[in-house]
Amino acid sequence: MEELLLKKRIAELKKRAEFAYKAEFTDFLTLSEIQTAKSVLSGANFLFYGGLADSERQMLCVAPDTTEITLELFPICGMRITPKNVKFAENITHRDVLGSVLGLGLDRSVIGDIYLKEKEAYLLCAERIAPFLSEHLVQVRHTAVSCRIDLADTDEFKREFQTVTRTVAANRIDAVAAAAFGISRSSVVSAVTGGKVFINGRETTSPSVTAKEGDIISFRGYGKVRLKEIGGLTKKGRISITLERYQ
Secondary structure (H helix, E strand, C coil): CHHHHHHHHHHHHHHHHHHHCCCEECCCECHHHHHHHHCCCCCCEEEEECCCCCCCCEEEEEECCCCCCCHHHCCEEEEEEEECCHHHCCCCCHHHHHHHHHCCCCCHHHEEEEEEECCEEEEEEEHHHHHHHHHHCCEECCEEEEEEECCCCCCCCCCCEEEEEEEECCCEHHHHHHHHHCCCHHHHHHHHHCCCEEECCEECCCCCCECCCCCEEEECCCEEEEEEEEEEECCCCCEEEEEEEEC
């Protein structure tokens, strides 16, 4: 039902862009929602962007064919969150920051990716809620913070990865996930049937589905990896893969 509603929303967005002759935007979409949106955007002039080059949650812009969509058009704002007293500040997590923001009564769809750096955080959000966040986000967990609008240097906040190389018998999701998280294939199969494994934000229902380069694989309780590269065969006939493990 949710997927059908999203497809309807995207179709209406396309019509508005055509008839109003101006760019139209969604709020931030999840990886799964982005895949759904792409399925109904054939022939449209569109672009996805989340604020930074590696942002996963992204807005969609649909525009008339004659309009060039640039990144500057997106109504996205960056918010730098810093402790008021670094000496007494706690180490915070993604969950801590998100929980404090949603605790203000905001919807998840207006919040993009959150990046952490030491005791600071950088949050991407819909431009319209930035003034509200600046005024009302004053605490994360037990730490008093200040929140201000800031355009971060793209090199300052980057997602941290641990790159690892593994070999697998096949690039099926059960084999790749087992290699990525250091568990048995049978454990992955059980996790798949239990609804705990996701590819690009979508629950996978088959352990034999093919994993492709660029896929983001999430395993509840174990973490998340990106399948960066599928290499050639080793001397033993196995497939070499490179994974980026989220830190």
